[in-house]
Amino acid sequence: MKDRLLEIRDLTVSLKKKNSSIPIVKGIDMIIKRGEIAGLVGESGCGKSMTARSLMRIQPPSAIVDGSILWYEADGTSTDLTKLKEKELRKMCGPQIGMVFQEPMTSLNPMIRIGDQVAEALLIHKMAGSRREARDKVIRILKEVGIRDPELRYRSYPHELSGGMRQRVVIAMAMICEPKLLIADEPTTALDVTTEAQILKLIRQMCTTRNMSALVITHNMGVVSQLCDRVYVMYTGRILERAPVGEIFSKPLHPYTKGLLSSIPRIGSNPEYLTTIPGSIPETDQKTSGCEFCLRCSEDERRCFFEMPEETGYAEEHYVRCFAAQHRMEAENE
Ligand SMILES: Nc1ncnc2c1ncn2[C@@H]1O[C@H](COP(=O)(O)OP(=O)(O)OP(=O)(O)O)[C@@H](O)[C@H]1O
Ligand SMILES: [Mg+2]
16 A cells, blocks of 8 residues: 555546536546556546546536545555545645646736746745745756746746746646646647657656656557556546556557557558547437447447446456457456
């Protein structure tokens, strides 16, 4: 247990609508170990951001959250974040958990100098004795995230920076209180590949040097392969497969995971033949008793349409929720 930092158990999030409620996150389990980077991957609208937001209790007001989110101390004792009072949870946001939101511009106030915005969390959490100490810490973190001339940049406004620079500032804001867990929601989606690679390297470095853990949300398997130690593959609010990153790439079991992997563009491949998963993610209010992926699946069986497969273990820490994968596993073991 001592290697665990966060454990999500059977987390469900539903949005209340008049007389009904629409399930968005459907009973997910997740473990984030100390110093490890977990990737939550899936197509647009599958519930990644909702999962991350409900960890910090910043989901929409109509959301009903159930399940437990256990935060482990170094001695193995745990606190359920869902049971904490609002004030106690807010105290954790910054010093324990830092978050990079999906759209960097919405996290930055256009009217305030970026240095002062980064310093704010330090002052709120009383982690700097004086404004001068806060300023010194901000300049140090701006330098660490790769901003040149941090003394000068301290006084810049967000619009004076490039997209990549703004993304670095947002990461600096999340990191300034030295959190134990960084939640980064699509931290590089709007960036060019070179800047993306630099930001991913930066997150990796920060995890290594500070023994920080991270939950990185992305729809890009390329990002997962560069950055993550462990992967959670999400579809319509459910984890369909979870495994260490090497296993996911060498032995993907779920047809959805295979689909995501085959849609990574590769050097030398003809872009005209880039494979995509046919169809699209169903609407959230579309009800089914079976596997939500079956309409798009290449390995579907009759029972997939009316029965949801249980999660089964394939190897150590490699789990999948799919009848076809289960049959393949059974055949391999015979
Ligand atoms: N405030 C809201 N009100 C109503 N529905 C919402 C709200 N926020 C999210 N949803 C719905 O919840 C589902 C999951 O949304 P979420 O933002 O978690 O997806 P995502 O996986 O982060 O997608 P993306 O990759 O596009 O960011 C979507 O169908 C979305 O329409
Ligand atoms: Mg999102």
